[in-house]
Amino acid sequence: xxxIVPMVPLKTLRPGDxxxxxxxxxRGRLLCGxxxxxxxxxxxxxxxxxxxxxxxAPRAHANDDLAPARIQAIEAELAHRFARVPRDSPLExxxxxxxxxxxGTAQDGEEP
Amino acid sequence: xxVLDTRTAIExxxxxxxxxxxxxxxxxxxxxxxxxxxxxxxVLEHDAPLxxxxxxxxxxxxxxxxxxxxxxxxxxxxxxxxxxxxxxxxSVTGLFKDFxxxxxxxxxxxxxxxxxxxxxxxxxxGIGEPEDAFATGLLLNLxxxxxxxxxxxxxxxxxxxxxxxxxxxxxxxxxxxxxxxVDLGYMLARRWHMPDVTVHALWHHHDPSHAGxxxxxxxxxxxxxxxxxxxxxxxxxxxxxxxxxLPKDLWTxxxxxxxxxxxxxxxxxACVASFDGWYRTLxxxxxxxx
Numbered sequence: 001x002x003x004i005v006p007m008v009p010l011k012t013l014r015p016g017d018x019x020x021x022x023x024x025x026x027r028g029r030l031l032c033g034x035x036x037x038x039x040x041x042x043x044x045x046x047x048x049x050x051x052x053x054x055x056x057a058p059r060a061h062a063n064d065d066l067a068p069a070r071i072q073a074i075e076a077e078l079a080h081r082f083a084r085v086p087r088d089s090p091l092e093x094x095x096x097x098x099x100x101x102x103x104g105t106a107q108d109g110e111e112p
Numbered sequence: 113x114x115v116l117d118t119r120t121a122i123e124x125x126x127x128x129x130x131x132x133x134x135x136x137x138x139x140x141x142x143x144x145x146x147x148x149x150x151x152x153x154x155v156l157e158h159d160a161p162l163x164x165x166x167x168x169x170x171x172x173x174x175x176x177x178x179x180x181x182x183x184x185x186x187x188x189x190x191x192x193x194x195x196x197x198x199x200x201x202x203s204v205t206g207l208f209k210d211f212x213x214x215x216x217x218x219x220x221x222x223x224x225x226x227x228x229x230x231x232x233x234x235x236x237x238g239i240g241e242p243e244d245a246f247a248t249g250l251l252l253n254l255x256x257x258x259x260x261x262x263x264x265x266x267x268x269x270x271x272x273x274x275x276x277x278x279x280x281x282x283x284x285x286x287x288x289x290x291x292x293x294v295d296l297g298y299m300l301a302r303r304w305h306m307p308d309v310t311v312h313a314l315w316h317h318h319d320p321s322h323a324g325x326x327x328x329x330x331x332x333x334x335x336x337x338x339x340x341x342x343x344x345x346x347x348x349x350x351x352x353x354x355x356x357x358l359p360k361d362l363w364t365x366x367x368x369x370x371x372x373x374x375x376x377x378x379x380x381x382a383c384v385a386s387f388d389g390w391y392r393t394l395x396x397x398x399x400x401x402x
Contacts (some may be wrong), residue, residue, distance in 0.1 A: 007371075007374045007375050009378070045331070049177075055374075081341060081350070082353050085355060097370065097377045100370075101374055102378040
């Protein structure tokens with residue numbers, strides 16, 4: 001489970017979190033490079049530019065803190081919703097994306 | 113069995129109002145030579161409800177940035193193409209005010225979430241104009257609303273039939289109503305002079321591989337719609353994903369890698385917070401002049 005790297009809302013990030021990929025503004029301007037450790041000033045600048053989602057290092061948002069029962073419940077809900085989709089279908093990528101995001105959200109204590 | 117013959121279906125669609133004159137005038141200005149932001153803003157400012165809807169769509173898109181409060185500023189930020197698309201969206205949603213009932217609220221929410229995912233997918237991959245993708249996502253369910261309104265009890269049976277193993281919503285709608293929501297969506301989009309990309313994506317979002325040159329746009333809508341369901345934001349949290357046929361070459365052409373899909377899903381979850389405000393504004397306002 002910890003291999004799933006979530007995109008997380010900017011509002012949940014803290015100074016010290018490490019950015020995994022380049023962050024660009026709405027017009028494509030580079031705002032923050034990959035590997036940069038976030039500071040309060042960078043977080044303010046990203047907020048100013050309307051950035052909402054950031055790809056961060058897995059260690060900062062691993063799912064290890066989630067109770068196993070909660071992880072199982074999320075997986076079971078997704079298994080039900082995707083029950084008609086064969087595992088070899090390209091749609092399996094959608095299931096994994098949903099799983100990643102739902103685990104990330106649960107980690108942040110939010111319900112969809 | 114409630115069966116709508118073609119004539120009834122056409123009557124149902126023609127009973128819907130035409131796009132408001134403001135939206136038509138903006139479209140004319142945008143397509144004319146020497147279009148100016150000032151002239152377009154002036155037209156918009158004479159239609160307060162439409163301007164309000166436009167500004168709300170713009171501000172929802174901008175997240176926590178400083179809100180835009182006038183049409184001219186909105187046009188300067190968006191550019192002409194995106195402005196045209198958002199004005200059409202704002203106008204069409206105004207036409208459905210009578211459909212803003214508690215029973216249909218889940219369909220509105222589903223469309224809103226799908227629209228945000230579709231726009232993010234278009235932005236990430238360059239498949240079409242993001243605001244067209246947003247408009248199409250928002251309109252995916254309008255055909256369902258028409259069917260539901262024409263016979264609510266019959267539509268509930270359709271939904272039950274579609275949820276059975278092997279069930280298919282489009283087939284179930286055609287079996288009971290003689291026409292499916294995708295067909296009604298196509299007819300409405302044609303009536304409202306929506307761009308071809310929207311017309312065909314609406315028509316084929318359940319079978320994107322049959323959309324010909326519009327296949328990638330229809331598939332983009334299918335993926336956004338499927339992720340809405342996958343995230344538990346469908347008509348109910350237990351609703352299941354319908355597996356459309358997505359040939360490998362079409363999937364490859366979409367370039368939906370893990371990062372792109374996660375970003376769209378994240379956007380979909382995030383937009384739920386702004387849905388209530390958007391819906392309330394739409395439900396509370398008066399019609400723009402038709």
